[in-house]
Amino acid sequence: MAGKKLVPHSLIILSLLFWLLFPNFLYGQRQRKITINLASSLPRNSPWGRTLDRIAAEWSRTTNGEVNLHIYHQYPGSEGDYLMKLRQDKIQAAIFTSIVLNSVAPEIMALSIPFLIRNNEELDAVLQEVRPILNSRIEEEGYINLVLVKGGWVKIFSRSPVYTPNDLRRLKVGTNPDAQELLDAFRTMGFQMVRVNMTDVTQRLNSGMIDAIYQSPIAVSSLQLYRVVNHMSTINLAPFMGGVLMNKNAWARIPPRYQTPLREIVRQAGAEIEASFYRGEAEAIADMEQNGVIIHQTSPQQEQEWYQEITRYIPELVNRNIFHRGMYERIQAILQNYRGQRP
DSSP states (O other): OTTOOOOOHHHHHHHHHHHHHOHHHHHTTTTOOEEEEEEOSSOTTSHHHHHHHHHHHHHHHHTTTSEEEEEETTOSSOHHHHHHHHHTTSSSEEEEEHHHHHHHOGGGGGGGSTTTSOSHHHHHHHHHHHHHHHHHHHHHTTEEEEEEEEEEEEEEEESSOOOSHHHHHTSEEEEOTTOHHHHHHHHHTTOEEEEOOGGGHHHHHHHTSOSEEEEOHHHHHHTTGGGTSOEEEEEEEEEEEEEEEEEHHHHHHSOHHHHHHHHHHHHHHHHHHHHHHHHHHHHHHHHHHHTTOEEEOOOHHHHHHHHHHHHHHHHHHHHTTSSOHHHHHHHHHHHHHHHHHOO
């Protein structure tokens, strides 16, 4: 035993305790695994579905496997159900459209005031300024907004041509019962609105209960609703948005060094999704036209009738809190400045 030093028992005990209490000190963060369950109502083979799978792979690669993003494609339930489960941490992230995003931050629905924002250039100008405000509002409610994506434009589809507000007033218009703000807005402007679930639209159209709908051309094409409402007005009624919200507590579990790179992955993917939506919208309209849909080009004078109509009713809409006054006023100021700078 000469020349050997015995390790005191107390030192051995302290070392064991340290190892038990702080195992990651010895093994680093390699052992740490974080699973984020993301719900999407869309199929795996859709543009969103394929992109989500790619995001999951890139998150895993970027974090050396520490963050596992598990995608539940065609997750059962409504977006409202997703939001409830997100609050309960049964899922940690989900894709939402404007209607449910509005229940988190009412300012978002001001982007979809009918005929307020008129084209992609105006929408880009508005989003550049209001995105940080919307992100802050969403965070105040306990969520992280990973991306806010432009989903295209809502158009008017009808049994007979619609060029002006009075043309639409003569028709019974089906509307999503969850989109209460749009329902109230159109009723305030004197339109005949009928609540119709998307699952019942075809039946309601065939029965004559409704004569028109406002909807994305992609949705109308995929559901083949154009076989009944075979007239489309070219005027943009409103943009609609999509977003990926994440539970704030779940986001906090991700090491800070990864958060910025992961956000950037989603942001870049969102830009690709936007481009695919606009391509899909153009393709859907072209396909429907080949299948007999009549596209009615609204003239500049007819467009002005629509714009003047909403301008007349805006004070009532904001006074009744149908749309968020502060966000409307901010958007209106941005648009006035943008339009004033155009030649």
